Amino acid sequence: MFHIIGEWCVLNKFETPSQLCSYVSITLTIRESGSSVRGRARIRKVGNRKLRKLLLLCSFNACKHNKACRAVYERIVNKGQRKKLALIAIASKLVKQSFASAKSGRSYDERYVFILPG
DSSP states (O other): OHHHHHHHHHHHOOSSHHHHHHHHTOSEEOOEETTEEOSOOEEOOOSOHHHHHHHHHHHHHHHHHOHHHHHHHHHHHHTTOOHHHHHHHHHHHHHHHHHHHHHHOOOOOTTOOOOOOO
């Protein structure tokens, strides 16, 4: 999966991970009118369908084997949110991790912690 995201980062030259998340359409949208919110948050289905399906399947696997992803999933579900919303959050996390890995040229290390200089 990281190779696929890396290819998209290089080919389409996305500058931020949120641009890539929007391209894949795993960002949430809320239907609202004025001060009233109508319906639940949903993902827009206008992006790359194959990549979105692949990411959602990978998020299932990441919840089982990746400790950080499992912690995020459990935190969201324990707040009372839907399980599908938690899987979308995991897919977004995977996109952001792979985007950072592709842009920096480093392989993924779960123990790596970025410290701001200063």
